[in-house]
Amino acid sequence: MSAEPVATAPEKGPRHVALIMDGNGRWAQRRGLPRAVGHREGVQALRRTIKAAPELGVECLTVFGFSTENWSRPADEVSDLMGLVRAFVGSDLNRLDAAGVRVKVLGRRKGLPSDIAAIVERAEAQTAGNDKFLLQVAFNYGGRADLVDAAQRLVDRARAGEDVVVDEEMLGTGLSTAGSPPVDLIVRTSGEQRLSNFLLWEAAYAEMVFQEILWPDYGAEALAEAIAQFGQRERRYGGREAVTAPYGEAVS
Numbered sequence: 471m472s473a474e475p476v477a478t479a480p481e482k483g484p485r486h487v488a489l490i491m492d493g494n495g496r497w498a499q500r501r502g503l504p505r506a507v508g509h510r511e512g513v514q515a516l517r518r519t520i521k522a523a524p525e526l527g528v529e530c531l532t533v534f535g536f537s538t539e540n541w542s543r544p545a546d547e548v549s550d551l552m553g554l555v556r557a558f559v560g561s562d563l564n565r566l567d568a569a570g571v572r573v574k575v576l577g578r579r580k581g582l583p584s585d586i587a588a589i590v591e592r593a594e595a596q597t598a599g600n601d602k603f604l605l606q607v608a609f610n611y612g613g614r615a616d617l618v619d620a621a622q623r624l625v626d627r628a629r630a631g632e633d634v635v636v637d638e639e640m641l642g643t644g645l646s647t648a649g650s651p652p653v654d655l656i657v658r659t660s661g662e663q664r665l666s667n668f669l670l671w672e673a674a675y676a677e678m679v680f681q682e683i684l685w686p687d688y689g690a691e692a693l694a695e696a697i698a699q700f701g702q703r704e705r706r707y708g709g710r711e712a713v714t715a716p717y718g719e720a721v722s
């Protein structure tokens with residue numbers, strides 16, 4: 471734990487950007503199109519954003535693909551979203567792999583349709599050795615559920631006889647984001663200003679940027695704009711003065 475309150479003036483851009491890709495439905499509705507078309511265009515926006523991120527100095531992107539709460543949407547919409555994941559992995563996995571992208575899927579595997587669970591395993595296994603860029607897709611993910619699972623892992627380890635000390639570091643190792651760089655910036659599109667159970671723990675010191683743009687219209691320009699807003703923030707991590715720390719260093 472560092473003794474000094476630490477802050478970083480974000481001289482560099484964010485290493486880790488997390489995206490709440492909101493507004494697919496409204497994008498479609500405004501055009502008189504089915505919501506499914508909005509989600510399909512949302513995948514195109516995701517492709518553009520994944521391409522732009524490393525060009526803007528980002529090392530890791532985490533995107534909210536499907537939340538534990540999204541199961542309550544009508545069955546045909548849930549099925550559309552599952553279909554898009556199948557199609558996305560089918561069409562993009564080899565290209566992402568060739569570009570050195572490591573794909574990790576955050577969230578509970580239990581409850582996923584078995585073919586999706588297999589696709590997730592394949593995407594992770596195929597790209598496990600890549601280190602040029604990290605793409606984390608939150609799927610069947612909820613921040614509270616992830617914290618519950620992390621706590622359960624500690625309980626299991628203690629029951630197995632391990633001497634477990636419950637502290638932030640130990641709990642953090644059980645989260646599905648363990649090992650990824652600290653989240654610097656969380657972006658939500660479509661004008662909504664909520665976390666909606668995304669990355670609750672990881673959001674502790676993240677900057678947040680809310681953009682009016684609907685997700686299907688997103689791409690390099692909008693991401694650059696979010697990063698420019700991040701660059702104007704003063705990060706204090708609970709301290710009073712902005713002092714400089716090595717970029718990305720974990721602080722408490």
Ligand code: FPP
Pocket residue numbers: 491492493494495496497509512513516534535536540551554555558607660685
């Ligand atoms: C929010 O729009 C978006 C989602 C619930 C899903 C996001 C999914 C994708 C962009 C495509 C599939 C994902 C992957 C990982 C391939 P909304 O439907 O809540 O929009 P609304 O608020 O305007 O109704």
